Amino acid sequence: MNTKYTGQSAKRVDGPLKVTGKAKYAAEFEAEGLLYGYIINSAIAKGEIASIDSSEALKLEGVIKVFTHEEVSGLAWFNIKYKDMDSPAGNPFRPLHDNKILYSMQPIGLVVAESFELARYAASLVKVLYDQEEHVTNLQDNLQLSKEAPMGKIGYVQPKDRGDAETAYGQSEFKMQGEYVHAAEHHNPLEMFATTAIWEGKDKITLYDKTQGVSNVQLYISNVFGLKMKNVRVISPFVGGGFGSGLRPQYQVFMATLAALELKRPVRVVMTRQQMFSFGHRPGTVQRVAMSADANGKLTSIQHGAWGETSKYEDYTEIVVNWSGTMYNCENVKLKYELVKLDVSTPTDMRAPGAVTSAHAFESAIDEMAYEVKIDPLEFRKINYAEDDQVEGKPYSSKELRACYEQGAKKFGWENRPIEPGTMREGNQLIGWGMANGAWDALQMPAKAGATLTADGKLTVSSGTSDIGTGTYTIMTQIAAETLGMDLDDVTFELGDTDMPMAPLEGGSWTAASVGSAVKAVCEEIKERLFEMASDTESTSLAGADKADLKIEQGYISLKNNPAARIAVTELMRVAGAGSISESAASGPDPAAKKTHSFNSHAAVFVEVKVDVDLGTVIVSRVVCAVAAGKILNPKTAGSQILGSVVWGISKALEEETVMDNNYGRFMNHSLAEYHVAVNKDINDIDIIFVEEHDDLVNPLGIKGVGEIGIIAVAPAIANAVFHATGVRVRDLPITMDKVLQIAVEDRNQVKV
Numbered sequence: 109m110n111t112k113y114t115g116q117s118a119k120r121v122d123g124p125l126k127v128t129g130k131a132k133y134a135a136e137f138e139a140e141g142l143l144y145g146y147i148i149n150s151a152i153a154k155g156e157i158a159s160i161d162s163s164e165a166l167k168l169e170g171v172i173k174v175f176t177h178e179e180v181s182g183l184a185w186f187n188i189k190y191k192d193m194d195s196p197a198g199n200p201f202r203p204l205h206d207n208k209i210l211y212s213m214q215p216i217g218l219v220v221a222e223s224f225e226l227a228r229y230a231a232s233l234v235k236v237l238y239d240q241e242e243h244v245t246n247l248q249d250n251l252q253l254s255k256e257a258p259m260g261k262i263g264y265v266q267p268k269d270r271g272d273a274e275t276a277y278g279q280s281e282f283k284m285q286g287e288y289v290h291a292a293e294h295h296n297p298l299e300m301f302a303t304t305a306i307w308e309g310k311d312k313i314t315l316y317d318k319t320q321g322v323s324n325v326q327l328y329i330s331n332v333f334g335l336k337m338k339n340v341r342v343i344s345p346f347v348g349g350g351f352g353s354g355l356r357p358q359y360q361v362f363m364a365t366l367a368a369l370e371l372k373r374p375v376r377v378v379m380t381r382q383q384m385f386s387f388g389h390r391p392g393t394v395q396r397v398a399m400s401a402d403a404n405g406k407l408t409s410i411q412h413g414a415w416g417e418t419s420k421y422e423d424y425t426e427i428v429v430n431w432s433g434t435m436y437n438c439e440n441v442k443l444k445y446e447l448v449k450l451d452v453s454t455p456t457d458m459r460a461p462g463a464v465t466s467a468h469a470f471e472s473a474i475d476e477m478a479y480e481v482k483i484d485p486l487e488f489r490k491i492n493y494a495e496d497d498q499v500e501g502k503p504y505s506s507k508e509l510r511a512c513y514e515q516g517a518k519k520f521g522w523e524n525r526p527i528e529p530g531t532m533r534e535g536n537q538l539i540g541w542g543m544a545n546g547a548w549d550a551l552q553m554p555a556k557a558g559a560t561l562t563a564d565g566k567l568t569v570s571s572g573t574s575d576i577g578t579g580t581y582t583i584m585t586q587i588a589a590e591t592l593g594m595d596l597d598d599v600t601f602e603l604g605d606t607d608m609p610m611a612p613l614e615g616g617s618w619t620a621a622s623v624g625s626a627v628k629a630v631c632e633e634i635k636e637r638l639f640e641m642a643s644d645t646e647s648t649s650l651a652g653a654d655k656a657d658l659k660i661e662q663g664y665i666s667l668k669n670n671p672a673a674r675i676a677v678t679e680l681m682r683v684a685g686a687g688s689i690s691e692s693a694a695s696g697p698d699p700a701a702k703k704t705h706s707f708n709s710h711a712a713v714f715v716e717v718k719v720d721v722d723l724g725t726v727i728v729s730r731v732v733c734a735v736a737a738g739k740i741l742n743p744k745t746a747g748s749q750i751l752g753s754v755v756w757g758i759s760k761a762l763e764e765e766t767v768m769d770n771n772y773g774r775f776m777n778h779s780l781a782e783y784h785v786a787v788n789k790d791i792n793d794i795d796i797i798f799v800e801e802h803d804d805l806v807n808p809l810g811i812k813g814v815g816e817i818g819i820i821a822v823a824p825a826i827a828n829a830v831f832h833a834t835g836v837r838v839r840d841l842p843i844t845m846d847k848v849l850q851i852a853v854e855d856r857n858q859v860k861v
């Protein structure tokens with residue numbers, strides 16, 4: 109295979125459009141007579157709307173309509189119609205369906221006016237009276253309400269036990285146990301959710317929407333509003349960040365569609381930053397881990413239980429504890445995952461959902477266990493290294509985690525690490541080194557792509573996928589250019605439109621493998637057609653040639669064994685009288701490979717922290733993240749994915765939590781002023797290593813995806829480094845200064861900070 113492009117650091121093909129402001133986002137599409145909607149959200153967490161009085165708002169000139177549950181008609185009645193491709197088990201939320209309030213900040217109305225400012229002001233005049241009921245929003249206090257997580261969500265499998273973990277734990281000399289907690293977190297992509305809905309005549313609509321899946325929005329809107337699928341076109345060429353928040357259709361697309369259909373005019377609805385905290389989030393979780401090992405450091409038992417929050421109306425599930433059964437060799441494993449139903453909105457997948465939650469607890473626990481047996485934590489992981497998938501009993505298609513350990517440790521200088529905590533110090537700073545590892549599924553979903561090659565030598569490839577900043581445009585262009593031996597500049601990749609061949613949701617780190625395979629397949633089809641044309645066209649030097657003897661490179665088709673016998677693709681098409689060649693192709697995972705192998709990507713993360721002895725502040729001064737994710741299509745865009753993941757991991761470990769005020773059942777810090785994230789000043793050296801990993805089984809491209817693997821092990825590596833610096837074990841994220849100092853004072857056995 110020609111490797112001219114894949115594996116190379118091509119610049120983002122969409123970069124110039126973005127930096128010149130030509131890339132258009134959902135709220136930037138214009139229409140004649142555009143109206144603006146502003147959403148009203150519930151002030152209470154549970155109860156009923158007693159009355160809504162819109163009369164003052166409607167008196168304002170330029171206010172067109174106020175939609176409430178009393179002011180809608182023609183919506184689907186049945187729950188099932190509101191299910192989307194990423195719905196978990198349960199009954200989806202139905203906006204404006206009735207007067208019931210299920211969570212704080214639930215959308216309860218839409219004011220439509222001639223300007224956004226007017227709509228927002230008018231919304232403040234709408235008087236809502238509630239009959240309030242008691243709500244339950246505190247996870248930690250309500251674990252007794254839990255129930256087993258049901259199947260139903262994509263990819264979720266109930267965890268399996270093996271051996272007898274409790275007995276083995278009882279009999280072991282070396283053991284640990286701990287409880288690990290993190291609060292809810294919100295995605296906070298830069299671009300707020302927005303829809304510009306264009307009314308196209310009776311029962312027909314075009315939606316410019318912020319989404320990670322145009323097909324999902326098309327399905328949802330057509331079901332909810334009873335429209336034909338072909339009459340709902342969804343377009344989303346650019347997305348300003350998603351991280352999972354755009355996997356399910358959000359309520360602004362419902363609101364914009366409702367208003368546009370009803371008013372027969374174009375309507376735009378944009379959420380405010382505060383409203384970005386009014387739907388799905390990473391669920392707060394409580395986890396308990398108990399582990400035992402023998403004197404040689406071999407794990408003898410693992411017990412891992414997790415309680416995740418979900419809403420009253422849906423059972424959001426993610427794969428949390430299952431990972432603890434696959435990561436290490438251990439004969440006795442007991443796993444439990446339960447949900448606690450609270451009066452909150454249904455949580456939503458957030459970057460590496462489940463795995464990142466699991467790793468925080470489990471990889472911290474592994475570090476604690478290593479300390480119990482007094483073995484270096486990296487050495488401890490090597491002693492218990494699992495070559496095969498311990499749950500499925502299958503070999504991995506490839507697993508270069510050892511190479512991640514070796515190359516990461518070397519780059520970091522791990523061999524110089526003293527095992528005793530609290531022994532490295534620079535003035536007022538205690539220094540600590542910690543590490544952790546993580547795994548993520550290497551998935552492939554069915555996908556389609558179309559391609560047209562025109563006689564001027566330009567290729568356009570399309571697939572209805574998304575680019576949430578990950579680099580989809582760029583890597584698909586590389587794959588297409590390479591397959592057809594063309595210049596990158598001659599290839600245009602288009603995405604984000606339901607009129608294009610259908611692609612899966614952009615999530616789960618599966619887009620490169622899924623859409624990439626379809627793009628490769630459709631370009632192979634075009635190549636076949638060109639080879640046939642070369643062989644069948646009398647007047648060319650390749651007439652009569654066997655297709656198997658031909659190759660395509662740098663715009664020319666030639667004989668493999670005689671490159672001098674060649675013809676330019678443009679010349680061939682001219683001579684053959686072909687104005688263009690169009691093809692389409694579909695691809696999907698190989699079911700045979702799935703039966704015999706497991707597919708995971710892996711990463712090992714090494715971290716240095718500096719903890720101020722007086723203030724308890726934690727600075728992450730160095731990170732080395734070594735990743736094994738198969739072939740890397742584009743080290744530049746893939747590197748940016750991992751870099752972003754590590755930054756978020758630092759943010760998660762030290763800054764991020766959405767704090768629930770249980771009195772009001774409302775997230776208190778619903779703004780970027782008070783929801784803390786890592787900023788430039790918090791980020792220091794980050795080294796990324798992609799280790800070589802060859803994989804012929806995972807998919808035709810040998811790639812595993814890099815969207816999620818980079819974040820998984822970062823928070824536990826930081827927690828472990830904080831322990832190594834101070835002797836203080838903070839099991840509750842984020843690791844804020846108050847926790848570091850308080851635990852240090854409470855626990856006199858630890859090194860004094």
Ligand code: MOS
Binds near residue numbers: 352459
């Ligand atoms: Mo990712 S949480 O699957 O968008």
